Amino acid sequence: MGKIIEADNLNFGYSERLILKNISFSVDKGDFLGIIGANGSGKSTLIKLMLKILIPFSGDIKLLGENINCFKKWDKVGYVSQKVNSFNGGFPATVEEIVGANLFSKIGLFKLPKKQHKEMVYHALDKVNMQDYGKRLIGNLSGGQQQRVFIARVLVSEPEILFLDEPTVGIDAKSEEAVYCLLARLNRELGLTIVMVTHDIGAITVHANRLICLGQNGLFEHKPEDGMTNEFVSELYGFGVNLHIHDCKNCRK
């Protein structure tokens, strides 16, 4: 199995104060990696470093075996940020238009989408079970449906790796479970590598095969099959937390 991500000794801060100190980890092809940690521990920052939205002070990042500074295959990388709360809900665009947007660089500058591109859009919508909503305005969908549309949007360009930053914040428990099951299925069936930030420790320990935690003492890896204890989580988040054991009967194989 090839390494999809290799991060070596990363240091980064928004000012002089370092947020991420000596962070090293790697992700193999087919991994479902969960990243957990308290608010402000730098999870989103870490993802943004992987996406070259931010540049580390020092350290090396390799994506698909290539140094990120020379990396060109961005169409192989999908990113779903915490859109449900941040995008303009009144934007007059249909699901079809939004999902199709990620094909633009494939279609090329100045050219218009063709029939085959529309088929790709519906194929991606099919994967997230939203094929009947293509003509609907994005603002008229529920939070969970919107999030599935954004996942379809990254799937349409057939990425090899998917980054998700708290994709289930602000959506109800049922839709949340649907998102997890969808990701687990994509991981299992298509071999898609997934890196996901979440606070939902119950669910991520069920679905992820690897778990890394960002805390005050840096990053450490935790085996999801060992399960989580209340003590461990309290230490990580710095206060008393009671675990909610997530039981996703319908999708776990």
Add this chain to the structure above:
Amino acid sequence: MLSIFQYDFMQRAFIVGMLIAIITPCIGVIIVLKRLSMIGDSLSHNSLAGVAAGLAFGLNPVFGAMIFSVIAAFGIERIRKSFPKYSEIAIAVIMSTGIGLAGVLSGFVKNSASFSSFLFGSIVAITDFELYMVIGLSIVVLLAVILLYKELFYITFDEESARLAGIPVRAVNFMFTLLTAVTISIAARTVGTLVISSLMILPVAASMQIAKSYKQTVVFAVVFSIMFTVSGLYISYYANFKPGGTIVIVGVISLVSILFYNNIVSKVFLKRLVKPDCQKY
């Protein structure tokens, strides 16, 4: 009915009016959706300063308007970077600059009639040179917004994802800023600096009330814009009103009618099947 076309100046007015009517909402859609609706006002006041500078120092006023408008547009982009999420600050600062400059520079203009013709435009009194310039620039703007249609859509919806998806965001944004400034300065001459901003926003606002997709938003906005302009020009000719102002009034009345229809008529007859979505925010 078609008798007004026997006059050469009305033919010109219609050609120029239609071109402006087509390009302004194309720019307007993006501006409205980026929540920068006031940018048109800000740039048009700077155009006016450019007009004053042109008239005062013997340059072509439309050329002056274009230079000032382009500088102002990039000024706004620069200031916006220092206040992310507070675009209004940049727009207001540049608008004040434009108003101040226009006020000072207009003091140097000897022929005040020619200056005030820029306030509400003079679509029926443009020169040959201006006619060709408007035609040429309109074609350039139109081609650019058609060719960049999908890139502009993605950047407007979600700039960060557009960048990750390989869209040359900086280059497209640069082009768009330039197009906006050029559109405003050419429209300043014809429909007037005080009117141009409304012409960018009104058709888009009307369109957003009925469109069911982004594509429809753009198409309907252009259709509305042409309708406002044509009826405005007709009315202004027969009623002897100022064309720029008439076009805007027609636009406002149409928008209000659409809002009225959407809110009252559909409420009474269709009984609002969908309740407002409280969870969305």
